[in-house]
Amino acid sequence: MNGPQDLGGKHGFGPVVPEDETLRFHADWEKRVLGVTLAAGALGHWNMDASRHARESLPPAVYYNASYYEIWLRALEHLLEDAGEITAEELAAGRALAPGRRTDRCLKAKAVPAVLASGSPYDRPGPDPRFVVGDRVRTRNHQPKGHTRLPAYARGCEGVVTACHGAHVFPDSNAQFAGEAPAPLYTVRFAATELYGAGADPTLTVSIEAWEPYLDRA
């Protein structure tokens, strides 16, 4: 979607503010957001792509004024409401007014280390790739209203395939709960001059991961 999250190449956001690598959180509430978000994910009501879509669906003025943990929290509230697990009335009251649904899926403390350590791979059996390393491809002018992982700055641009990763879960479909629809995934490298025009840094290349439905042969 052409939402606030699609930031690559945009101007006007000011300088980067480095910080010490020993700094983990800026406030205690951020820790709770991290923990509650991951624990609630175990309920299985949504997937990674749906949660990303919930974040980018926040109104742009909200998204740009929020820290990232605030974005996570606001999106989590929406996801839980959509799943029928909480209501706006409960959020306003600050307490439960009805029982939970998937209480059988509640993540227990003793299960956490194994869940975090195992992760969830996204490669799947799927169709054979159309392209091979070295092929020149052009990204489509792909602007769905729903979730996509083709960034706007790389639409309609010609690049070269530098890696083939096999088939991976296709976010455009998975985010809508329309199935994983695995598709071949590639790394595609672009010259900055192709992305941004003649004034771009001639020493710069940018690579994205692109699923086959984003690509045509150049």
Next chain:
Amino acid sequence: MHDHPHPDNELDEMSARVRALETILVEKGLIDPAAVDVIIDTYENRVGPRNGAAVVARGWSDPCFATWLAEDASAAIASMGFEGRQGEHMVAVFNTPETHNLVVCTLCSCYPWPVLGLPPAWYKAPAYRSRAVREPRAVLSEFGVTLPEDTRIDVWDSTAEIRYLVIPERPPGTGGLDEEALAALVTRDSMIGCGQPHRPDAE
């Protein structure tokens, strides 16, 4: 509203909002507060950039391991016990005298958690996400890094579940150092591509 470039500094309203949600979910039996505590402890105290520094140091010390990293980073890194959430599909990219690598996620905050821990606030903020793919030299200057004008810069935008780890160049004058001493030279930012490792004489 604040207008300073620190998007991760909010105060009490947020604390209240999080507490309300957590209370509701605990009352409903949907989350276990002890599980939340374990998740926080994992990423506050156990999983962080020292993991990645150990990977880089081994790559600098052991050419066979470096080759393994280049060919199958997921397996090489997992062999050191670093695997799991947000690190399922790893790729290592190696800096050379001719090429510098830089990692970003323009669309959200994708980051290799098992080796680097949680992303820093700047990595998730609009300034870095918008500019890293367009003017990385200007971004690097804000980290105090200046590259030669003819150095090629390869930026990796993490638009799928592939996660990148930058292997910086081994600093000169480190020939006698063991893996532990080498790892101490490796900074988090150098593994994102926004910094350089420390020099031994600067320690």
